[in-house]
Amino acid sequence: MSSPGPEDRLHALETRLAALEDREAIRNLIASYGPLADSGNAAAIAALWTDGGVYEVGGYGEHTGHTAIAALFTAGTHLDLMQDGCAHLIGPQHINLHGDHATAVGHSCVFRRTDSGFEAWRVSANRWELAKDNGEWRITRRSNRPLDGSEAARVLLALEG
Amino acid sequence: MSSPGPEDRLHALETRLAALEDREAIRNLIASYGPLADSGNAAAIAALWTDGGVYEVGGYGEHTGHTAIAALFTAGTHLDLMQDGCAHLIGPQHINLHGDHATAVGHSCVFRRTDSGFEAWRVSANRWELAKDNGEWRITRRSNRPLDGSEAARVLLALEG
Amino acid sequence: MSSPGPEDRLHALETRLAALEDREAIRNLIASYGPLADSGNAAAIAALWTDGGVYEVGGYGEHTGHTAIAALFTAGTHLDLMQDGCAHLIGPQHINLHGDHATAVGHSCVFRRTDSGFEAWRVSANRWELAKDNGEWRITRRSNRPLDGSEAARVLLALEG
Numbered sequence: 001m002s003s004p005g006p007e008d009r010l011h012a013l014e015t016r017l018a019a020l021e022d023r024e025a026i027r028n029l030i031a032s033y034g035p036l037a038d039s040g041n042a043a044a045i046a047a048l049w050t051d052g053g054v055y056e057v058g059g060y061g062e063h064t065g066h067t068a069i070a071a072l073f074t075a076g077t078h079l080d081l082m083q084d085g086c087a088h089l090i091g092p093q094h095i096n097l098h099g100d101h102a103t104a105v106g107h108s109c110v111f112r113r114t115d116s117g118f119e120a121w122r123v124s125a126n127r128w129e130l131a132k133d134n135g136e137w138r139i140t141r142r143s144n145r146p147l148d149g150s151e152a153a154r155v156l157l158a159l160e161g
Numbered sequence: 162m163s164s165p166g167p168e169d170r171l172h173a174l175e176t177r178l179a180a181l182e183d184r185e186a187i188r189n190l191i192a193s194y195g196p197l198a199d200s201g202n203a204a205a206i207a208a209l210w211t212d213g214g215v216y217e218v219g220g221y222g223e224h225t226g227h228t229a230i231a232a233l234f235t236a237g238t239h240l241d242l243m244q245d246g247c248a249h250l251i252g253p254q255h256i257n258l259h260g261d262h263a264t265a266v267g268h269s270c271v272f273r274r275t276d277s278g279f280e281a282w283r284v285s286a287n288r289w290e291l292a293k294d295n296g297e298w299r300i301t302r303r304s305n306r307p308l309d310g311s312e313a314a315r316v317l318l319a320l321e322g
Numbered sequence: 323m324s325s326p327g328p329e330d331r332l333h334a335l336e337t338r339l340a341a342l343e344d345r346e347a348i349r350n351l352i353a354s355y356g357p358l359a360d361s362g363n364a365a366a367i368a369a370l371w372t373d374g375g376v377y378e379v380g381g382y383g384e385h386t387g388h389t390a391i392a393a394l395f396t397a398g399t400h401l402d403l404m405q406d407g408c409a410h411l412i413g414p415q416h417i418n419l420h421g422d423h424a425t426a427v428g429h430s431c432v433f434r435r436t437d438s439g440f441e442a443w444r445v446s447a448n449r450w451e452l453a454k455d456n457g458e459w460r461i462t463r464r465s466n467r468p469l470d471g472s473e474a475a476r477v478l479l480a481l482e483g
Contacts, residue, residue, distance in 0.1 A: 020181055094196055
């Protein structure tokens with residue numbers, strides 16, 4: 001077997017590097033969710049999803065499209081959280097990359113300020129489905145369900161083989 | 162001094178890229194622990210370790226090999242946690258790579274559901290020792306000790322120079 | 323339009339790889355803060371900053387330079403935390419890289435041991451400004467403010483466009 005030539009080596013490097021860049025872009029996309037949520041930037045949060053993207057928030061329904069997703073952050077529970085003081089901490093996610101699609105799986109914790117400190121108000125399982133479109137990664141679906149002992153939450157944590 | 166030629170540049174790129182890929186693989190391996198633990202996938206958790214790998218769980222003994230490690234997730238405390246609802250959130254770890262060996266150091270937090278929300282049930286220092294075998298990273302030893310003010314826990318957090 | 327030649331491809335790979343290495347180095351630098359803090363390694367923490375680096379700790383003042391930053395970890399509140407048992411968990415940060423400068427934005431949570439477990443004692447917004455000097459990334463400024471519902475904390479979470 002002969003060694004690969006320069007052209008093959010360049011091509012292999014370009015392919016492998018692109019995969020790492022994709023993973024980094026996905027990680028940074030997910031890392032932007034918390035800061036945007038806690039600063040109430042509803043339009044920028046919605047833009048993390050594709051046009052027809054879906055955000056399923058366990059206990060708060062399923063929301064499709066930018067307008068519906070943005071609306072979650074301009075009313076009700078979210079404004080109460082921001083007024084009290086909150087942190088949507090998204091832990092490191094396990095990322096599976098398949099070309100222009102990817103899944104990410106992991107935990108999130110919403111901390112809420114109390115009279116004496118902070119409480120872990122909501123701790124959830126998350127499954128993110130992502131797609132690359134015009135060179136940019138976006139969320140096509142995020143499912144988030146509190147880890148309340150139910151099988152429904154646990155199934156989100158299944159990892160691909 | 163002459164500039165490096167294409168062969169040297171290709172070789173340097175291959176070496177540097179491989180190091181980033183190793184770090185990414187280690188990060189993803191560690192990020193799989195929580196989802197596997199919280200969904201009760203004992204066999205898949207055990208397979209994160211090498212055949213003779215060791216999992217030292219502060220207060221719960223030292224467990225060697227896949228059978229012993231898997232057994233931690235099919236009985237007792239772990240099943241109680243899963244029934245209540247739990248999240249093994251592993252924070253970002255500091256990774257030190259040395260060829261086919263690596264260490265990772267950082268925090269973990271096990272959240273447990275209560276009547277009113279979630280509690281930070283166990284917050285620990287972690288030291289992971291990892292090795293690459295047949296192209297795959299595995300854990301050779303993970304030490305986990307609750308940060309209870311003891312020196313025993315703090316020493317796990319020592320970073321290499 | 324002709325395809326890029328080998329020289330252009332090598333150059334593009336080197337530039338893209340260096341950007342990923344920079345991001346990885348920043349991630350690892352930030353991931354070292356918690357382990358160093360919780361093991362009380364004041365000198366090593368201070369060395370994460372540049373010589374004239376600034377650490378603004380909401381409620382505890384602004385501290386400039388290695389001596390002042392190290393002093394935060396050898397007295398008062400920090401020693402109390404370590405005696406009780408603590409974990410400075412720094413969540414994944416959103417990283418923005420601009421050549422030899424970068425910003426990182428995200429959450430941190432200081433867990434503190436109580437009689438019955440752990441409490442989320444301080445949950446904060448963080449903004450890190452970093453610079454690369456002699457090939458090494460260092461913090462030029464970290465601002466940390468508890469997420470107490472104030473606009474002052476939320477503004478730290480603003481992301482660059």
